[in-house]
Amino acid sequence: xxxxxxxxxxxxxxxxxxxxxxxxxxxxxxxxxxxxxxxxxxxxxxxxxxxxxxxxxxxxxxxxxxxxxxxxxxxxxxxxxxxxxxxxxxxxxxxxxxxxxxxxxxxxxxxxxxxxxxxxxxxxxxxxxxxxxxxxxxxxxxxxxxxxxxxxxxxxxxxxxxxxxxxxxxxxxxxxxxxxxxxxxxxxxxxxxxxxxxxxxxxxxxxxxxxxxxxxxxxxxxxxxxxxxxxxxxxxxxxxxxxxxxxxxxxxxxxxxxxxxxxxxxxxxxxxxxxxxxxxxxxxxxxxxxxxxxxxxxxxxxxxxxxxxxxxxxxxxxx
Ligand SMILES: [Zn+2]
Numbered sequence: 001x002x003x004x005x006x007x008x009x010x011x012x013x014x015x016x017x018x019x020x021x022x023x024x025x026x027x028x029x030x031x032x033x034x035x036x037x038x039x040x041x042x043x044x045x046x047x048x049x050x051x052x053x054x055x056x057x058x059x060x061x062x063x064x065x066x067x068x069x070x071x072x073x074x075x076x077x078x079x080x081x082x083x084x085x086x087x088x089x090x091x092x093x094x095x096x097x098x099x100x101x102x103x104x105x106x107x108x109x110x111x112x113x114x115x116x117x118x119x120x121x122x123x124x125x126x127x128x129x130x131x132x133x134x135x136x137x138x139x140x141x142x143x144x145x146x147x148x149x150x151x152x153x154x155x156x157x158x159x160x161x162x163x164x165x166x167x168x169x170x171x172x173x174x175x176x177x178x179x180x181x182x183x184x185x186x187x188x189x190x191x192x193x194x195x196x197x198x199x200x201x202x203x204x205x206x207x208x209x210x211x212x213x214x215x216x217x218x219x220x221x222x223x224x225x226x227x228x229x230x231x232x233x234x235x236x237x238x239x240x241x242x243x244x245x246x247x248x249x250x251x252x253x254x255x256x257x258x259x260x261x262x263x264x265x266x267x268x269x270x271x272x273x274x275x276x277x278x279x280x281x282x283x284x285x286x287x288x289x290x291x292x293x294x295x296x297x298x299x300x301x302x303x304x305x306x307x308x309x310x311x312x313x314x315x316x317x318x319x
Contacts, residue, residue, distance in 0.1 A: 003021060003022050003064075003066070004019055004020065004021060004022075004027070004055075004058070004060045004064055004065055004066065005019070005020055005065060005066050005067055005068070005069070005314045005317045006018065006019050006020075006051045006054060006055065006065050006067070006068035006069070006108075006314060007019075007020060007068070007069050007070075007071075007118075007309075007310040007311055007312065007313035007314025007315070007316075008047055008050065008051060008068060008069070008070040008071065008310055008313055009071050009115065009118075009119075009307075009308075009309030009310040009312075009313060010034070010043070010047065010070055010071060010072045010073065010089075010115065011034060011073070011088075011115070011309075012034060012073065012088035012089065012142060013033065013034055013220075013222075014031055014032065014033055014034055015031070015032045015033075015034055015043075015046055015047055015050045016029070016030075016031050016050075016306070016307065016309065016310045017029060017030050017031070017032075017047070017050035017051045017053070017054040017310060018054055018307055018310040018311060018314060019051075019054045019055050019057075019058040019060055019065070020311065020314045024125075024126055024311065024314070024315075026307060026311065027058040027060070028054045028055060028056070028057035028058025028059075028060065029054050029057065029307065029310070030050045030051075030053035030054040030057060031050070032046055032049060032050045032053075034046065034089065035090060036090055037090050037091075038090060038091075039090055039091035039092065040083075040089075040091070040092055040096035040098065040101070041101070042090065043089055043090070043092070044098060044101045044102055044105060045105065047070065047102055047105075048102060048105035048106055051065075051068055051106060052106075062106055062107065062108060063107065063108070065106070065108045066108075066109075066317055067108055067109040067110065067111065067316075067317040068102065068106060068108055068109070068110050068111075068317075069110075069111050069112070069113070069118065069313035069314050069315065069316030069317055070098065070099075070102065070110065070111070070112045070113075070313055070316075071112075071113060071114065071115035071116075071117075071118035071119060071309050071310070071312060071313040072086065072098060072112055072113070072114070072115055073086050073088055073089065073114075073115050074086030074087070074089070074092065076112055076113055076114045077095075078111070078112060078113050080097070080099075081097055081098060081099020081100055081110065081111070081112050082095045082096065082097055082098070082099075083095070083096055083098045083112065084096070088142065098110075098112055099111065099112045109317075111316040111317065112316075113313070113316055115145070115309055116137070116139045116145030116146065116147055116162065117147050117154055117156070117162070118312035118313045118315070118316065119137070119139060119147070119267060119302070119304075119308050119309040119312045120137035120139075120146075120147030120149065120154065120162075120265070120267075120312070121147075121154060121312045121315050121316075122304050122308050122309070122311045122312025122313075122315060123137060123265050123267065123302055123303065123304060123308065123312070124149050124152065124154070125312075125315055125318070126303075126304060126311065126315075127265075127302060127303035127304040127308065128263075128265045128300040128301065128302055128303040129149060129263065129265055132149070132261075132262045132263045132298070133151055133152055133262065134149055134150050134151065134259070134261040134262050134263075135149050135261050135262055135263040135264065135265055135297075136148055136149075136164070136252070136255055136256070136259065136261050136263075136264050136265070136297075137149070137162075137264075137265045137267060137302075138164055138248070138252060138264060138265070138266050138267070138268070138271070139267050139268035139271065140188060140244075140248065140266060140267070140268040140269075140270045140271035141189075141190055141223070141268035141269035141270055141271070142189060142190045142191045142269065143165050143177065143185050143189045143190075143191060144164060144165030144184055144185040144188050144189050144248075144251075144268075145162070145163070145164070145165060145268070146162040146163065146164035146165065146255075147162045148161055148162050148259065148261075149261070150259075150261070164184060164251055164252070164255055165183060165184050165185035165188075165189060165251075166178055166180065166183045166184070166185060167183065167184050167251045167254060167255065168180075168182045168183060168184075169182060169183070169184050169187065169247045169250045169251050169254075170182040170187075170247075173186060173187075174186040174187060174192070174196075176189075176192065177189065177191055177192060184247050184248065184250075184251035186247075187243055187244055187246075187247035188243075188244035188245075188247045188248050188251075190221065190223065190226070190269065190270055193221070193226075193240050193241075193244060194220060194221040196240060197209055197210075197221060197236060197237075197240060198210075200236060201236075205236055206235070206236070207229070207234055207235070207236035207237065208229055208232060208234045208237075209221055209225060209226075209229050209234060209236060209237055212225050212228050212229055213225045216228075222269075223269040223270045223272075223273035223274075224273065226241065226270065226273070226274075227273050227274060230274075241274075241278075245278065245281050245282055245285050246285050248282050248285065249282055249284070249285020249286040249287075249288075249289060250285070250286075250289050252264055252282065252286055253286040253287075253288075253289030253290050254289065256286070256290060256296075256297060257289075257290065257291045257292075260292070261297060262297060262298060263297050263298040263299070263300060264297050264298070264299050264300070265300050265301070265302055266278075266279050266282065266299070266300070266301055266302065267301070267302030267304075267308060268302075271301065271302065272301070272302060272305060272306065272308075275301050276301055279299050279300065279301050280299070282299065283296065283299040
């Protein structure tokens with residue numbers, strides 16, 4: 001049984017690769033920007049380079065890897081290793097055989113699953129979810145993803161379970177990136193929040209958000225930009241984050257009323273960056289919507305941090 005495995009978190013802006021040892025400890029890592037052109041072949045090549053570099057930093061030859069797991073955005077078919085509709089990746093609409101192409105490039109077995117599901121799997125096995133038999137993972141980032149753990153297993157439904165970001169928190173409400181109206185993600189997703197901030201800014205509302213973005217050489221309102229704006233008490237940032245927290249409270253409480261799980265684990269780019277104080281604010285925002293309000297769930301930030309998605313992906317080779 002090979003001792004080392006690789007895990008990759010394929011994100012819209014960065015590719016994070018780790019190599020883990022037998023006890024799941026991270027022994028090597030590498031982070032590369034996600035290519036913005038060149039389509040799936042360019043992304044596959046960049047993933048292969050990141051894995052090779054992570055292995056190199058661990059002093060492990062790629063041939064020694066027992067496998068590489070990848071958490072991917074888009075519509076992921078675990079069994080066929082195909083990825084389609086990855087709209088945050090360059091020219092990636094049609095199905096592409098990512099597992100097969102990457103296995104060719106690395107000459108080792110590759111398994112692929114949904115990015116949020118593998119991150120939640122990581123929290124289940126190694127992170128904040130370890131003490132619980134049931135919990136809900138809420139990944140607060142560019143979008144709002146989720147994972148449901150019941151009896152220590154991910155509940156996948158027919159393959160699309162856990163899409164808490166598209167629970168309706170306001171009928172006929174704000175337009176969601178998915179095209180529907182009133183979804184949680186329309187209020188709390190970083191993408192939707194940025195769109196709203198730009199609209200308000202264009203209409204003359206004052207904010208330091210875009211100034212902070214430029215100062216950091218960014219083209220997007222990253223989690224770091226939001227955190228910096230909150231630090232300096234930027235009014236628009238505070239209002240939009242407050243709106244996001246209120247929507248998360250309503251959406252997560254509704255999910256609790258349905259599932260009655262023991263805990264809620266908050267992860268994702270924004271969730272991880274804003275951390276504990278915001279987990280507490282979400283808990284407060286949930287309270288008025290909880291049907292059984294004297295037994296709220298345990299509320300926890302994800303424990304594996306920035307590397308959580310990649311570490312979770314390495315668990316795809318846990319057999
Ligand atoms: Zn939606």
